[in-house]
Amino acid sequence: MHYPIDSVLKIYYSTLGVIGIPVNLVAILVLSRGKCGLSPCTTRYLLAMAMADLLFIITEVILWRITYYYFPSSFFLITPVCSVIYALRCATMDCSVWFTINFTFDRFVAICCQGLRAKYCTERTAAVVLATTGCFLCLKNIPQYFILEPGDVIDNVPWLCYIKPRYHTDPGWVLFNYFDKISTPLLPFVLMFLLNTLTIRHILVSSHVRKRLRGQNTKDNCSDAEIESRRKSVILLFSISSSFILLWLVRVVEFLYYSIAGANTRDYNKSEFILQRVGLMLRNLNCCTNTFIYGTLQAKFREQLMSAVQYPIKSMLRLIKKQTD
Structure with missing residues (x-):
């Protein structure tokens, strides 16, 4: 069955491929x-997240x-x-989604769970969480190879790959299909809402308490360093x-x-x-947006990006100057 949207999809995915790969490569380089x-x-x-997005685009x-x-x-x-x-x-795709959930949970712990923060929010823990998540998701998707004919x-x-008709009727495949769809995107979607709701609630309560405590202290009008440090993390x-x-x-x-x-x-x-199709288009676009978010919100990310862009130009100019001297 052919619809006019197929022509739109052809242009859309061509543009997404041209933009998505360099954008994620830049994010990986800078980060x-x-x-x-x-x-x-x-x-x-x-x-x-940037590496998973890049692999998904490819x-x-x-x-x-x-x-x-x-x-x-x-071929x-x-x-x-x-x-x-x-x-x-x-x-x-699963890695891209669940790495985002891993990041969201890490920030939830950092902001809302002060007792757990020192132990959980470490580079070592992040490496273990990401490696475990990645290995599990790769194993979980092995059956995907066998659903096509x-x-x-x-x-x-x-030639070509079509989903086997029994994928929609065989009890084992139907169960796997529901497990696959619940694990991505339904469960991550619910977790994202839940974690952000709890984080917002904690921030509002903490800010109210902190303002009351500061109001009872001296007339100190300087900005609260802890709130300021959290603000950038929360916005990101x-x-x-x-x-x-x-x-x-x-x-x-x-x-x-x-x-x-x-x-x-x-x-x-x-x-x-x-x-x-629109849902798939927007889902795939999600793998190109994070770099623009970093560039918009993180001044140091922009500085490092400009430094990376200027480096080959400066190196070339130095080489030309050296040869002309």
């Missing part, structure tokens, strides 16, 4: 230098979408190959969380409709199909 004024723990989470946009639109007879569309790509795109066989070579957290929630919202609504109505994606009408 890996560790000079953005963030704690080592926070930097590790943001770096992992597998989902470049190897899956753009290959399908522009290279319909390429990547042989069934065993595109089955591997399909499993990888699912794994990298070839669309055609040419000269004994299977809420910006990333808000972006995640908004860009995943349509996808979550489509999943709830799919579950409640008992619909089969293969039988979607025009409106349902467009809702699904």
Whole structure:
């Protein structure tokens, strides 16, 4: 079935691939230098998120979408190959989502759980959490390789990847499908709302108590250093969380409709199909937004970015000057 939105999707994913890869590479380069004024723990989470986003752009946009639109007879569309790509795109998408949840939980602990903060919010803990999450999600997505079948066989070579019909009827596959969809995006979506709600509540209560205590003390009008240090962290957290929630919202609504109505994606009408595609477009856009958030909110990130951009230019000018002397 072909809809006019297919032409839009072709342009959209081409643009997303051109923008998404360099944007995430820049984020990885700048964050890996560790000079953005963030704690080592926070930097590790943001770096992992950028790496997961980059891998997702490569597998989902470049190897899956753009290959399908522009290279319909390429090696990547042989069934065993595109089955591997399909499993990888699912794994990298899950990593991108759950690394964001890991970061959100870390900030929740740092802001709301002072007794646990010193032990949990460390670079070592971040490494363990990220490694454990990544390994689990990779193992969880191994079955994705086996849900696809070839669309055609040419000269004994299977081509294209289509979901097997029994995936929608076999009890084992139906159970796996629900587990997959609940683990991403429904559970992360709920956790994101819950953690941010608790964090906001804690900040409001703490700010009220702190103002009352300061009001009872001397006439000290200088800014509270602790509140100021938290403010930047909170703004970064809420910006990333808000972006995640908004860009995943349509996808979550489509999943709830799919579950409640008992619909089969293969039988979607025009409106349902467009809702699904728009949800996928916004979901994939989520893998390009964090770098823009860093650049907008973090002055030191912008400084490091400008330094990285100017470095090759300055090196070239020094080389030219050295040769002319």
